[in-house]
Amino acid sequence: MKISSMRYLIHQGFKGIWKNRMMSFASFCIMLVSLLMVGLSVLLALNINRIIGGIEDKSEVVVQIKDGISDADREQLKNTIGALPNVNTIEFYSKENAWKSMMDGMTQEERDLFNYADDNPLPDTFRLTVHDIQKMTETTTQIDTFANVESTRSPTAFADVLISIRRVLGIVSGAIVIALIIVCLIIISNTTRASVFARRKEINIMKYVGAKNSFIRIPFFIEGMVVGILAAGAALALTKFAYEGVYSIFNDDFKLWSVLGVSNLYSFDQLFVQVAVSYAVAGAVIGALGTSFSTGKHLKV
Amino acid sequence: MVEFKDVSVTYSSGVDALNKINLKIDDGDFAFVVGPSGAGKSTLIKLILKEIDATSGEVVVNGFNLKKLRRRKVPALRRTIGVVFQDFRLIPTMTVYENVAFVLRVIDAPAKYIRSRVPYVINLVGLSHKAKNYPTELSGGEQQRVALARALVNDPKLIIADEPTGNIDPALSYEIVGLLKGINECGTTILMVTHEHDLVRHFGGRIININSGNIAFDEVIGGSDEDK
Numbered sequence: 001m002k003i004s005s006m007r008y009l010i011h012q013g014f015k016g017i018w019k020n021r022m023m024s025f026a027s028f029c030i031m032l033v034s035l036l037m038v039g040l041s042v043l044l045a046l047n048i049n050r051i052i053g054g055i056e057d058k059s060e061v062v063v064q065i066k067d068g069i070s071d072a073d074r075e076q077l078k079n080t081i082g083a084l085p086n087v088n089t090i091e092f093y094s095k096e097n098a099w100k101s102m103m104d105g106m107t108q109e110e111r112d113l114f115n116y117a118d119d120n121p122l123p124d125t126f127r128l129t130v131h132d133i134q135k136m137t138e139t140t141t142q143i144d145t146f147a148n149v150e151s152t153r154s155p156t157a158f159a160d161v162l163i164s165i166r167r168v169l170g171i172v173s174g175a176i177v178i179a180l181i182i183v184c185l186i187i188i189s190n191t192t193r194a195s196v197f198a199r200r201k202e203i204n205i206m207k208y209v210g211a212k213n214s215f216i217r218i219p220f221f222i223e224g225m226v227v228g229i230l231a232a233g234a235a236l237a238l239t240k241f242a243y244e245g246v247y248s249i250f251n252d253d254f255k256l257w258s259v260l261g262v263s264n265l266y267s268f269d270q271l272f273v274q275v276a277v278s279y280a281v282a283g284a285v286i287g288a289l290g291t292s293f294s295t296g297k298h299l300k301v
Numbered sequence: 302m303v304e305f306k307d308v309s310v311t312y313s314s315g316v317d318a319l320n321k322i323n324l325k326i327d328d329g330d331f332a333f334v335v336g337p338s339g340a341g342k343s344t345l346i347k348l349i350l351k352e353i354d355a356t357s358g359e360v361v362v363n364g365f366n367l368k369k370l371r372r373r374k375v376p377a378l379r380r381t382i383g384v385v386f387q388d389f390r391l392i393p394t395m396t397v398y399e400n401v402a403f404v405l406r407v408i409d410a411p412a413k414y415i416r417s418r419v420p421y422v423i424n425l426v427g428l429s430h431k432a433k434n435y436p437t438e439l440s441g442g443e444q445q446r447v448a449l450a451r452a453l454v455n456d457p458k459l460i461i462a463d464e465p466t467g468n469i470d471p472a473l474s475y476e477i478v479g480l481l482k483g484i485n486e487c488g489t490t491i492l493m494v495t496h497e498h499d500l501v502r503h504f505g506g507r508i509i510n511i512n513s514g515n516i517a518f519d520e521v522i523g524g525s526d527e528d529k
Contacts, residue, residue, distance in 0.1 A: 004412040019394050202392050208350070209451070210379035211407040 009215070013222025023195035024227050030191050031231035031287060032238075034184030035279055038177060039239050043275070045173035047265050052166050056133045057088075059158060063126040063143055064150040074124070077148050081126060086139045090128040098122040123150060133159045188286055192224060193294035203298045213299050220291040228287025232279035239275060243268045302328050303349060303459065303492065308358035310344050310514075318344040320514040321358070326492060328458065331485040333501045334494045336511035342494045345511065346463055349492075350382065351375050363458050380408055383452025383460040383489075387467040389444045391436040391451075397423065398432040401450045408455060418454060426450045426480060442473035449480055453489075460484065462493040466500065478504055 017024045063081065065074060074092070082090045099120045103111055130136050136159050140152040196203070206216050250265060268275075305324040311317050319341045326332055334342050347353045348360050351367050360367040363381040370378060391400050402419045410418075423432050426446040436444055445465055452460050462481060466474035478493070478500055485491045495501060501508060505524020510517045 002409055002411070005406060005409050008406055201390070202394075205390050205392055206403075206407065208379060208384050208390075209404045209407050209455070210376040210382075212376045215407055 006218075009218040010222055012219040014226065016219055016223040017226060020195055020198065020223075023191070023198060024223070027188065027191045027195065027224070027227050027287070027290075028231050028234075030184075030187050031228055031283060032234050034180070034188065034286075035231060035235035035283060036238060038180045038184065038282075039235060039275065039279060040242065041173065041177050041180060043239070043243060043266075043271070045169070045177070046271075048169055048173075049166065050266060052162055052169070056159070056162055057129060059133065059136075059155045059162075060127045060129055061136065061140055061143075061152060061154040063128065063152050065124045065126065066148045066150045067123060069148050073148055077146065078126060080146060081128065081143055084139060084142065086130050086132055086135050088129045088131050090126055093125045093127050095120050095122045095124050098125065134163055185286065185290075188290045189294055192287075192290040193297075196220065196291065196294045196298060200298045203295070207299070216299060217292050217295050220295045221288050224287035224289075224291030225284045226287075228283035228285070229280055230283075231287070232276075232283030235283070236276050236279050239279075240268055240272075243271075302326065302361070302363065302490070304359075304361040305345075305348075306359040306361075308348065308355045308360055310341075310348065310353065311356045317514055319348075319355075322514075322516060324509065324516060324519070326490060328490055329485070329488055330507060331482065331491045332493070332507040332509055333504075334492060334509045334511060335496070335498070335501060336517070340511045341514045342511055343463070346461055346492075346494065349459075349461060350384065351378060380455060381458050383455060383457040385445070385448045385452050385460065385462040385465045387464040389436070389441075389448045389468070391444060391447055393436055396433050396435055397428060397439070397447050397450075400436065400447055401454050404451055404455050422450045422454045423447075425453070441469040442476065445469055445473075445477055446480070449477065449484075453484060457489065459490045459492065462491065464494055464496065466495065466497060471497075471499075474500055475503070 065077065069077075078090060078092060081087060099122050102122070103114070106114070130139055136154055137156050140154045140156075143149055143152050203216055247265060247267065303324070303326040305322045308319055308322045308324075309317070310319040322341075322345075334345065336342055344353070348355055348367070349362050351362075351370060355368070362378065365374075365378045365381075367378070392403065395403065398419060401423060402415050405415045405418060420429065420432070423429055426449050428443060428446055428450070431439060431443065436447065439447065445468075449465075452462075460481070465477055465481075469477065474497065481491050481493060482504065502522075503525050505522050507519070507521045509519045
């Protein structure tokens with residue numbers, strides 16, 4: 001195909017948007033709403049996931065070290081544990097430290113009571129965080145077998161709750177997003193079908209003068225793609241507005257929400273590129289495919 | 302050249318539209334196709350354009366054997382044929398110029414050729430002064446002349462006119478057929494379907510009468526304008 005023809009077809013695509021502005025506007029609105037619904041759902045799911053991830057990261061495994069081992073043995077144990085694949089961070093927490101922090105958390109009367117004991121009954125510990133909370137039990141069982149380990153404590157019950165919340169959330173949000181995408185595709189293909197139907201006469205004439213299917217399709221394709229990208233731009237602006245609104249509510253009331261790990265929320269700037277690219281690609285692809293599928297039906301003359 | 306060999310068409314509804322038709326239209330011919338509604342005239346045209354396929358028999362159009370012609374090649378066939386419809390079928394969102402130029406764009410003609418060929422053809426049908434108008438701003442006769450220009454622009458071997466005078470004033474009908482005659486004199490084969498017997502009698506030439514799927518009559522008669 002010649003460049004001049006290609007230019008003509010692209011030009012026709014752009015002209016088509018204006019000539020069929022009512023239908024273009026309808027497609028634009030439908031696509032905008034669809035992108036917003038799917039986009040905001042995904043953003044919500046991402047953040048909930050991240051909050052849970054934050055809570056998970058804070059859940060520590062405590063490894064009690066046998067009393068009276070040498071510093072060298074302790075250092076070696078630390079390295080052995082630290083080398084386990086699932087261990088993320090490991091920190092030594094001396095019995096003096098533990099004692100001090102326990103005292104800090106007590107009232108004066110309680111402290112007095114404990115001060116009668118001159119000996120520090122607390123053990124030296126390692127506190128470690130894991131990469132994958134699902135493998136926490138596995139990891140602690142392994143650590144239990146090491147020499148010089150007295151015992152391990154891990155929030156397995158809590159971890160199980162988090163794991164199941166995450167799983168349910170993943171399934172629910174995945175299902176919602178898939179359902180939304182299907183609904184959107186149906187609505188969009190119907191809208192473009194109406195738009196193509198309005199121009200079936202035009203397509204019919206093109207067929208009679210010997211136009212190849214690709215020649216008929218390209219302008220529709222471009223038209224759909226441009227409308228899709230415009231909708232993506234509008235969706236991006238609205239998403240930014242809505243997201244930052246909600247984000248600032250949480251951030252202003254930081255203390256109230258910090259218990260939920262809100263400090264872990266993504267800021268919009270962090271997500272901007274991903275959101276923009278996904279919207280643009282989704283808009284362009286859905287718009288272009290939607291129109292070409294619905295043109296296909298009218299090409300069989 | 303159009304050739305039908307023992308062509309029958311039976312629609313899926315069971316209606317026999319054409320019944321073992323044999324017909325040959327040579328290059329440079331001008332033929333009127335007449336006959337009552339439902340006789341099979343439209344079926345004939347649909348066959349030539351490969352909108353439908355013959356149930357049996359063979360159709361050859363401009364060297365294409367339509368039975369063997371693949372879907373993908375149909376545009377190539379249609380590019381050798383110009384079609385004029387009763388209802389004009391112009392694209393309402395395009396100007397006269399664009400409607401005509403469109404055909405050349407479809408066949409990927411060079412932009413320079415389009416710029417010289419389109420005004421020439423529009424001038425041929427006498428509409429140069431309306432080239433920038435939209436179809437809705439034209440009278441029926443003018444719209445049909447645009448359609449004629451569109452059929453012509455690609456310099457096709459064959460022009461099919463499906464009741465081209467059906468929607469326009471009788472006086473203008475003569476003008477349209479006159480134009481078709483002129484085109485024919487330049488060597489283009491013309492096949493014109495019509496109901497208007499006055500018109501046929503006036504111009505004369507080859508008359509193909511189709512009745513209930515059969516060719517009832519296929520002869521050359523003298524036109525009244527030739528007596529003059």
